[in-house]
Amino acid sequence: MNLVETKPGFDLTLDGRALLSHRPEAPCIFAGKGKERMDMYRGNFDIEDYVVERIPLTHAEVVGDRILLSDHPGQAPRLALTVDGNGLRFEALDASINRLWLRIPAIADETVWGGGEQMSYFDMRGRRFPLWTSEPGVGRDPTSEITFQANKARAGGDYFNTNYPQPTYLSSQRYALHVETTAYSVFDFRNNDFHEIEIWAIPDQIELFAADSFAEIVTALSTRFGRQPPLPEWIYNGAIIGLKDGENSFSRLAVYREAGVRISGLWCEDWVGLRNTSFGARLFWDWQANEARYPGLRQKIAELNDDGIRFLGYVNPYLCVDGPLFKIAEAEGYFATDGEGRTALVDFGEFDCGVIDFTNPAASEWFAEEIIGKRMLDYGLSGWMADFGEYLPIDVHLANSVDAKLMHNQWPTLWAEVNAKAVAGRGKSGDALFFMRAGFTGVQKHCPLLWGGDQSVDFSRHDGLVTVICGALSSGLVGNAYHHSDIGGYTSLFGNVRTPELLMRWAEMAAFTPVMRSHEGNRPRDNLQIDQEAEVLEHFARMTRIYVHLAPYLKTLSEAAASTGLPVQRPLFLQYQDDRATYTIQDSYLYGADMLVAPVWQAAQTRREVYLPKGDNWIHVWTGRAYGGGETVEIDAPLGHPPVFYRAESAHAALFKGINTI
Template sequence: NRVQLTYISHRNERFFGFGEQFSCLDLKGRRVPILVQEQGVGRGDQPITAAANILSYRSGGSWHTTYAPSPYYMTSDMRCLFLENYEYSVFDLRRHDRSDFQVHSGTMEGRILHGQTPAELLMRYTESIGRMRELPDWIHQGAVIGMQGGTNAVKKIHAELKKHDIPIAAFWLQDWVGQRKTSIGWQLWWNWEADTDHYQGWGELVQELKSQGIRTMTYCNPLLASKRRNLLQEALAESFLVRKPGGGVYMITNTSFDAGVIDLTNPKARCWLKEILRDMISTGVSGWMADFGEALPFDSVIHSGNENPALLHNRFPELWAQLNREVVEEWEQEHKLQNGDIDKLVFFMRAGFMRSPKWSTLFWEGDQMVSWQRNDGIKSAVVGLLSSGISGYSLNHSDIGGYTTVNFPFLKYVRSEELLMRWMELNAFSVIFRTHEGNDPGANSQFYTNARTLQHFARCARIFKAWKFYRKELVKVPASRGMPVVRHLFLHYPQDEFVQRITYEQFLVGSELLVVPVLNRGKRKVRAYFPAGDVWVHVWTNRNYGSAEQSSSAWIDAPLGLPAVFFKAGSTVGSTFMSNLASLEAS
């Protein structure tokens, strides 16, 4: 019941990919399990990981736990391989002279890809697994405001944002279904219909925002907990939920409540859930977070009967993405605009497997901690963005400020103002600029907390909008070549050995922008590396760095509000970006 393949390697060969990895870019020297699962709280950073494990068995995670792994890699020697198995697999890269791949199955299926460059290998890989479609224009217009609190809270924040002339693409109102207080803070009622007590005049609010050019986004997942219409009871009555081996519904514990998993192998359950999502869209929303997808139990009993649930576990997030994509495409075709254009919807997911990019319209990186940590925090958000980009997840982003907040008397991880502001600067150069209040909003610094945070948010939202012209071109590339918007330098400078060792320190946006974010508390300078071959121009001082002949590095001032960003000399991207920003700041 095991098949193993051993491949020759050497000490200096670098291994990239494996889906969305949060701790390491180069996995040489490590044993990498490929299993869809919660990433955990802390993921090895201490003392939070130990504390999480004490409170709930293994909930702290480890350096390799991830929502979206892939049995795939490319190396610095331009070797590329992926397995087509959904069974659990392990890539053992601990020996310098070989790499061992084992799949827990009687057969191993996969492909070895050929290419001369990382870009060519990524193109070949995404040809095989599927590529992401272009994002619609409306989501590029400005910030996606993630908040909770009901109709009056939204109107209050909207008025404040208008005062500061902050460009807004959408309000993401995850608590449209209502909220409940749990052991980790405020969570949602997992019952996918509008809570009209919490959001009085829900339909009117959505239309009022849309009349001002602002879309509304919501939240759903493939689990159910009871409330109001009580979708859980409807699903129980129709046998639409995953069941236990001995009989009865498999209820999954999430913090302080239990929920049933909708059986996505049941055609009737799929149709029922699609109608629920269509009802959600019919209220006027333009997108949603399609959360979870990683919780199918290995010993569950499923409708299809002839499929091993242990094999289905890794495929479940793909089924969840496929269902959402079907709803999107069916709705778009049925509701074309009068001129024949399509008003595109967007859903974004955290869980995934190898072929998820074929189905999902956007990804986000899940629940990073509100911290500066390496394995679970602002640094891991950059690593996840870059590793997933090499793995075909071309359109991805993180919550501004992180999500997971720990606010116990004996242990505190709460979002500081400085962390929030640095994360704003980081995500101003991501494909989506979206805020999240976190699981304990009152404990965290928010963009609306005071004049400083609001002014900094306005500045970063304008920076984000200023390169909209370039971003709109970049989001077309995934569909044709599979290249991500945010890129590890390895994709453009594969022979540079220093580049091969970069993890979170800097990244490219397309090929024309170089970003060196501040990811440490109290720092006002960053060290930037410039590979040989290009000259880079600092956007704020117009000073040149790097050369065609040799690589170099330099310390760059990066006070709050002036992140270290460079454009390639001779590129019109830099001049257009600065011109647009000047116009936005002056308006």
Template sequence: MTIDWDVKDSTLEIRYGQEPIMCLALNECAHITPGPLSIKHIMAWDIVRMPFAQIHDMNSWTRSGKSTGQEIIYLYHQDTRYSMSFKLTLINPWHLELEITTSAAGFLRITWHTPSEELWQGFGEHTHSIRPPAQFDSWVEEGPVGLGWLSGWLKKAPFVPFPKGPYPSYASMPLWLSSAGYSAWFTSFERIRWNLTHTKRQATIWSTMTTLHIITGQTPKDIFSRQFSVLGLPASVPSWALAPWNDSIRGQARATHLAHFLRSHRIPSSVIWIEDWMGSNENRRRFWMRPLKHTVDTELYPHLPQLARTLHEQGFRLLGYFCPEITYGTDLYRQALNDDILVKDSKGEVMAINILGIRHGQIDVTHENAMAWTHRYLLSPALALGFDGWMVDFGEYLPLEAQLADGTSGHISHNRYPLLWQKIHRAFWEQQRPDGNFVFFVRSGWIGSHLLAPVIWGGDSDTDFSEADGLPTVIPEALSAQISGFFYWATDIGGYMTFGLTRPRSRALFLR
């Protein structure tokens, strides 16, 4: 890679060989002074607005003396004290590192000029391919939810899929592949707000500093090979994880019957997943797993160790379910309060995490005792029951107003939370089964999750053909997840959730 600085055109052009791959517009890079933060909670989503009080576009620049493989460009706003610096380090001929900082508290804005035909793919796992013009955030949250048969009629309206458009994601990440011949990613955990047009791309990083990595290659295969030599390759999963899995709910007798049915009909299956092992509720409107008490429901599963032994004898592995939320009033919640392990606000009060109208506490994964506490009270008892893994769910619900044990705010650590939550489970299983004979799977993620979570799951897709969150969204989801490093990815055959106007799954949907 080479760097061409054009003072007249105010551009910093990065080339690979003779071809330009990235053109940074220096005079459209800016220091931003943010205004007051506004957070509106809508069900599982936060609508976050922050007006910009002042935007200081850079209007002059100087170049430092170039050393071997490194140089610094200083950008200034001549009428104020604000400035930015670009430190460019050529790690090797195909890997450029660009450290960007601003001189005062505030946000950074980076602007690219691109040909209209240049396409960007990736940005984590997304149910819809991102096409300019597009505005979205790199921010871990619930994915989109469709409106059943209405989605086809309302898909061009800004409020469909409900409630934030098509781009919210459980595993949104600031990493993309460009048709110009490179991949790139930001290392920031803070929110990044993107504004993509056909010939201009802008990223506003809600931080005073960030690092941008740029990887080049002759082909996408070259780029991916180099990208993951930097980010790291995931460990292999055990062979049984690659066969079909079956979900079983509503108790031990049903799980036993399902296992017998699968084997007697010679249906390939390696896993029985009892996601409601800690309890569930059902009425005419819905089935749901509550309360989240993280201990076995002995009415549904009166002899769980025996079930595990029976399934193992039949060649199945047994998976369960965990999340970092603990239902208010349960024994485990009282234990967590006593051990001071739950997320708090700035006043030191335990924060309430509302999911489906039920109050929960959330494990503070930055607490110095969080890993040992989770291993002791959640994971070790489950392993003793006979589980071979579980779903490591959620990770998207850390409030921005949280003040964590390590001194960071919810804003700083929101996107970091899934990594710390997954790290707790990775450490447990590597300690208990160093041979790798385990699987846990997740739905949330950030850059680095591919090294921690053996498998990522596509999330709560609808059980229909809707274009908002049904079967047509599965292929974009799989492809964007792969670009972002989730090599072992899966979705539920027939979808997962029948919600609102969603149609129940059909034979045709299963076949497709």
């Protein structure tokens, strides 16, 4: 980092890259005051800001490594910046300031990526992205009928809504920027000359990373945020089969096995029991086995383990008022409270819950030990979905006395930490596997696996299959090596149901991701399930065999992720940074360094155009035909043969060639 005074301004560069450039007539920092309005309804937020003051801090005085900023010469400084290594520390000298805007120099053809897990747009340039963990919405395309219908119930979304935001971006100018704050913030990439960062607080600091290669930057970011452990050894045995059919789940699992499906785990969300609501069958949010729905479950789990199949369940940080654990937690004061000091109750749609206050160390310890430790891990579970990290209400009172609006974004990280602590407490790190959809800065070092959230059961551009590719690529750049999704999608509303084609295409993609896992969706009885149609089941079985065939390669990627932080699913530019044609591709990806996967994500499509990066020759898996790099090819892609290529010079070429024999 280099700070140069250019009276009457300054320039701040990182390895020669301009990061801040200030002149009185073109200030790079604005400060002010705002009064926000935030309404939450079942994880969806309506947010707007009334800006009382936005003042350009035109006057800068450089004193050593410190910059003092004020409105005009002779006025008392309102803000101080201190250069600290490769970062900037912020100090508000005017206590009334609660808004900050920074302008980072940009160039016309620059590309930016990151922002946590973005589902609609991988290249963020030209758009504005609020960074606030929330439900993504039932429908993220305001022009769609599903979004229109969902908005009637305040449940719709937009392109920027995400379970996992993070104020970190990576630029094609080969630097990354991270804002260390939990406050609501915005990345605005709409201006040709600058990127504007808006923060509804004074951040602790801005951190900067630069290197000659994108891979080095990703490694640096994963070092900063924390590395995930390697995938558990048992995961390589096949798919995790998601069934929520009570004790019938075991007989249905047998059907999968008889069909030749390779299976690593049985995942039963409903291990805790069900309640019926207008949204569909919902879980009973009291986290212990319901042996009325699953008789003799503990013994069944042991028998599955003997057969090499792990059992997984579900948990979230809420407890329903009509469950026995609620009374225990309330008696100990483990819940967040309302303005009167009573347990704050949250309406989840026809049932109320209290939220465990993870800022209370005793509450975190109780949940990790008594619920996840004793009632889950000791019972025999090897993994679970750790859900609803984005749901902290913004009006509750917390034990640490920090405003819930500032804790809301941090909540997924605290939730992940509780889960990781429970796993470590039983000596199960690297073996027990929990997965989360919600995230924020720091979740990486606690959560071993992301999942893409609640996609629609369709091929839609902003809600369907293709969005999980974008989610994997964006989140992978900020330190999340492992990503997967619900095979077949999850959300089925307003008459939107699965087709056999959707299930088969989703399974094709999942075979080339770190984890294969199926899901029955929010309305299982309205939607086609894998075991209900012979052709779908046969296709799925073959895809699981391909996944297992590639396990030796996936193990090398898992080891590389642990040592370098590079994700398993990689954007093409991460390996081919000199090929600018790769910079905006978001519907295909590299599986490690040696495979290129271009899933079919549109209905009734049997041919696909695929761009092959410059610098390598590529072999089409299904035909063995060789192609040169730097060109777009059109490939036949019938069901069962998604466009997949491998580098001709790969050390794993023999393994890849064998895919076509399965």
